[in-house]
Amino acid sequence: MTLQIYNTPYKKKQPFVPVNGNNVGMYVCGVTVYDMCHIGHARSLIVFDVISRFLRKKGYNLTYVRNYTDVDDKIIARANSLGRSYKEIAEKYIDEFKIDMDILGVKPADVEPKATEHIAEIIDMVRMLEDKGLAYRAQDGSVYFSVSKFRGYGKLSGRRIEEMIAGARVDVEEQKQDPLDFALWKRSKDGEPWWDSPWSKGRPGWHIECSAMSTHFLGHTLDIHGGGRDLIFPHHENETAQSEGAFGAEFAKYWVHNGFVTIEGEKMSKSLGNFMTIRELTKEVHPEILRLLLISRHYRSPIDFSKDALHASQLALVRFYEMLDRVEKSPLRQGASPLGTVIKTFSENFDEAMCDDFNTAKVIAHLHDLTTEVNRILDNDPAVVSDDIPRLKAAMSEVSEILGILEQDPAPFLETIKRSGISDVGLSGDEIEGLIEQRNAARKARDFKKADEIRDMLKSRGIQLKDSSEGTTWEKV
RNA sequence: GGCGGCAUAGCCAAGUGGUAAGGCGACGGUCUGCAAAACCGUUAUUCUCCGGUUCAAAUCCGGAUGCCGCCUCCA
Numbered sequence: 313m314t315l316q317i318y319n320t321p322y323k324k325k326q327p328f329v330p331v332n333g334n335n336v337g338m339y340v341c342g343v344t345v346y347d348m349c350h351i352g353h354a355r356s357l358i359v360f361d362v363i364s365r366f367l368r369k370k371g372y373n374l375t376y377v378r379n380y381t382d383v384d385d386k387i388i389a390r391a392n393s394l395g396r397s398y399k400e401i402a403e404k405y406i407d408e409f410k411i412d413m414d415i416l417g418v419k420p421a422d423v424e425p426k427a428t429e430h431i432a433e434i435i436d437m438v439r440m441l442e443d444k445g446l447a448y449r450a451q452d453g454s455v456y457f458s459v460s461k462f463r464g465y466g467k468l469s470g471r472r473i474e475e476m477i478a479g480a481r482v483d484v485e486e487q488k489q490d491p492l493d494f495a496l497w498k499r500s501k502d503g504e505p506w507w508d509s510p511w512s513k514g515r516p517g518w519h520i521e522c523s524a525m526s527t528h529f530l531g532h533t534l535d536i537h538g539g540g541r542d543l544i545f546p547h548h549e550n551e552t553a554q555s556e557g558a559f560g561a562e563f564a565k566y567w568v569h570n571g572f573v574t575i576e577g578e579k580m581s582k583s584l585g586n587f588m589t590i591r592e593l594t595k596e597v598h599p600e601i602l603r604l605l606l607i608s609r610h611y612r613s614p615i616d617f618s619k620d621a622l623h624a625s626q627l628a629l630v631r632f633y634e635m636l637d638r639v640e641k642s643p644l645r646q647g648a649s650p651l652g653t654v655i656k657t658f659s660e661n662f663d664e665a666m667c668d669d670f671n672t673a674k675v676i677a678h679l680h681d682l683t684t685e686v687n688r689i690l691d692n693d694p695a696v697v698s699d700d701i702p703r704l705k706a707a708m709s710e711v712s713e714i715l716g717i718l719e720q721d722p723a724p725f726l727e728t729i730k731r732s733g734i735s736d737v738g739l740s741g742d743e744i745e746g747l748i749e750q751r752n753a754a755r756k757a758r759d760f761k762k763a764d765e766i767r768d769m770l771k772s773r774g775i776q777l778k779d780s781s782e783g784t785t786w787e788k789v
Numbered sequence: 790g791g792c793g794g795c796a797u798a799g800c801c802a803a804g805u806g807g808u809a810a811g812g813c814g815a816c817g818g819u820c821u822g823c824a825a826a827a828c829c830g831u832u833a834u835u836c837u838c839c840g841g842u843u844c845a846a847a848u849c850c851g852g853a854u855g856c857c858g859c860c861u862c863c864a
Contacts, residue, residue, distance in 0.1 A: 323793095324805090343864075356864035386862070388816085469859080475791055476860070513803070516860090540864030545792090547863085560858080569792095570864070577856070581863060608812090616856075624801065624813060631812090665803095673803055677811035684811095689819090692830050753793080760822055767824075778825050787825095 313667040315370065317536070318612065320544060320567035321468045325669050328537045331565060337530035338364065339564075341539035341547065343521060344381040345405035346390045348722040349412050350587035351602070351617055352573040352580040356431035356540050358603060358716070359611045359670075361418040363538070365714045366666050377529045378421035379522060380406055384429050388504055398505050402426075415599050417716040423529050427521035431507045433514045434524040437558055438509075446557045447496055450487035453512025455497040460490055462553045468567065469545035488744050489604045494550050496520050496537040506739035519550040523563075527555065534665055538563035539614075542579075544569055571614045573606075580617065588617070598729060600717045601626045603785070607672040607715055628676070629717065630729060635683045637722035638690060639704055640723045651686065654702065658682040662710065672715065679711070737773050737788065744775060751777075757762045 315328040329335045338358045343353055364376045381387075382402035391398040406426075413420070438455055440649075441447035445463050459465050459473065468473050476492055495517035500506035506513040516524075526534055532555070539548065548567065555563040572579045575586040583629060605625035609615045658678055665674035686704070689697070712719040734741065751766040767777050776789045 341864075344862085349864090353864050359864090384862090469792080471792060471860080477791095537864095541794090542859070542863050545859060546861095570859075572864075574857080579858070579863090582864070611803090616801090620813095621801075628812065636856095639825090671803075675812075680811055687827055688829085755822080758822075764823070776825060779821080780826080785823065785826095 313663050316669050317566050317568060317671045319565075320569050321470070321701070326566070330372065331533050332535075334371070334373050336367055336535045337526075338374060338376050338420070338536040338538065339522070339526040339534050339726045340376070340378045341543055342378040342380050342535070344384050344386060345402045345409060345452045346384070346387040346407060347410055347582070348589040348591055350457070350580060350582075350589050350763045351593060352540070352551075352587065354412070354416060354590050355573050355606045355615065356538075356570050356578040357413065357418045358421075358606050360538050360568075362409055362671055362715060363536075363568070364421070364670060365419070365716070366670065369710070374528060375423070375427065376421040377423045377526060379525055380425040380426045381425060381518070381521065382406070382635055384518060392503070392609075399428075402428075408591075414711060416470060416603060417591065417719065418601060425515060425529065427524045427525070429522065430525050430528060431516065433528050434520050435497075435509050435522045436508075436525070437520060437554070438511075440558045441496065441554060444557065448489065449511050452487060452516065452718060453499040454487055454495055455511050456493040457486055457496050457550065457554060458489065459492040459494070459553065462557050464556070465553050466490075466549065468552050470550045471545065471549075483513055494519060494546065496554070500640060502527075518549055520554060522547075523551045523555040523558070524553075527559070532559045532561035532563075534564040536566045536568055541569045541571055571609075572762045574614050574616050575618075577616060578662060597622055597626070597731075598629075598725075601629055602718050603715075604629050604676070606711050607717075608676045610673045611700055626729065628680070630726065632679060633720070633726050633729075635686050635724060636708065636718070638702065639696060640684065640722060642690060642694055642696040644698045644701075645693075649697045649700050650689050650693070650788070651697065651701075652693060652703060654682060654685040654689070654728060655700070655703050659707050659710065663729065666714065667704070673716070675711075682707075733774075733788045737771065738773060739770075739775070744770065744786055746776065750788065757760065 317328045318325045330442070338360075340356075343349060355377055360376075360378070364374060367374045380402070387398050387401050391401045394401070413707075421630060428523040428783060438447060441457065442449070442455065447455050447457050449455050466476070473492065483531040497509060497511055497514050498517055499512040507515060520702075527604060537548065537551075544567075552563045574580060578584060580587045605617075605621055606615065608625060608628070615621070631646040658681070661681075662675055665671045665678060668674070708718055711717065731741070737744075739747075747770060748765050751763045754762040754766070756758070770777060770786070774788055775786050778785045778787070
């Protein structure tokens with residue numbers, strides 16, 4: 313199956329053909345480290361985590377670069393307000409970021425460069441742009457990119473310069489020759505970090521770091537450049553202008569942009585204040601539940617985040633794990649394998665869906681189909697052919713390796729999930745077990761009235777009982 | 790004001806020219822002392838609306854309406 317990727321500037325899916333044979337370079341814009349990450353960041357990180365895992369699974373020799381923006385206005389503002397250095401703030405939030413990624417099961421990128429570690433490359437690139445007449449030095453020693461001198465500005469985001477000027481919502485800065493121009497190098501004010509440069513003691517503009525670092529690690533043409541939708545303009549547009557202006561080569565072959573996480577239909581963001589941090593949320597819900605929610609919609613569509621959506625993901629995850637648990641606990645038998653075909657079909661569908669522009673939503677549907685099939689087969693014959701267990705495990709480990717869900721042992725995972733939230737029931741586990749024993753004694757005595765009373769009482773407290781031949785189990789609903 | 794995206798059942802959601810995946814919910818059934826879970830079946834003659842292209846449209850084109858995003862820091 314050949315991989316198709318939706319390419320932002322072309323607005324359609326295209327077959328994925330890397331620039332350099334089997335070697336693939338992917339650069340994804342990471343985070344600005346001035347605060348804790350929220351669920352919107354989590355989505356982007358998880359989307360590209362899944363993409364990178366899948367590319368590797370497909371046999372590409374991937375180099376995945378994801379940067380940290382560790383010097384910027386917000387970091388400086390934060391540092392000043394806390395009386396700390398910008399460096400301390402950046403380091404603190406890089407550490408926090410790594411903890412979050414660990415919680416979410418997002419694998420580290422191959423290279424995670426920081427802007428401040430590549431000032432020399434940034435300066436070289438600005439100089440190159442200046443030499444080519446695409447950049448100019450302003451009076452204060454800042455350097456700006458001259459948008460009007462670069463042919464093709466706007467091709468990524470589908471805008472035209474005239475239209476943007478007509479829009480007239482761009483800042484007019486006195487230093488700029490044209491309101492659309494953007495800073496490559498900013499002269500530092502008092503108390504701000506600075507580096508020496510041919511123009512002024514200053515610091516890099518926001519966009520240039522990505523151009524400089526991606527080129528440094530991956531060359532002039534990236535196979536895939538990714539980030540959130542909000543980065544298309546101006547960030548990625550500006551990166552393109554700088555890189556193509558400086559090197560004369562196509563900057564990125566495929567542009568991949570993920571949709572937002574919204575809250576009641578509005579973009580989750582710091583400025584709107586409608587955000588929830590990864591850390592807060594994963595204290596209450598298992599990270600796999602969040603992960604499943606974030607991959608259960610196509611990566612380009614918005615996802616509306618809510619307790620209900622989270623709950624729906626939990627139900628789905630529990631359904632998958634229960635099926636796996638059921639298989640593991642099944643008695644074994646010899647004979648023909650009824651699961652073989654079902655598993656094979658699933659694996660093929662999985663690959664096909666992933667090749668179709670990383671359609672994880674479709675993958676989840678296939679996972680539901682697989683679950684239904686396996687349950688049906690087990691309803692018919694509760695014994696499992698011994699060879700089918702490793703087969704199913706192999707198919708599932710592919711799912712875990714690429715999607716980063718279903719990585720836990722089913723039984724303990726289910727135990728944890730089903731008993732989470734028990735604190736607001738008002739009964740301890742032992743008390744519940746005690747009541748179950750009383751009920752089972754009543755059932756044995758065929759005193760169903762009493763048995764049902766106990767069950768109804770527990771139900772009213774959110775405890776659902778489940779009788780089976782192996783005994784009675786309970787869960788918090 | 791400029792540019793772009795989206796609109797599919799009660800809800801979430803996949804589907805970009807060949808006759809509507811999947812999940813939740815609801816209802817009926819099998820199982821069960823009764824439930825729960827699991828499974829089976831039913832649940833969109835139709836994809837916001839109006840026109841057009843085509844043998845064929847949720848999918849393409851034009852228009853309307855609504856929602857969202859970007860144009861200022863954003864994942």
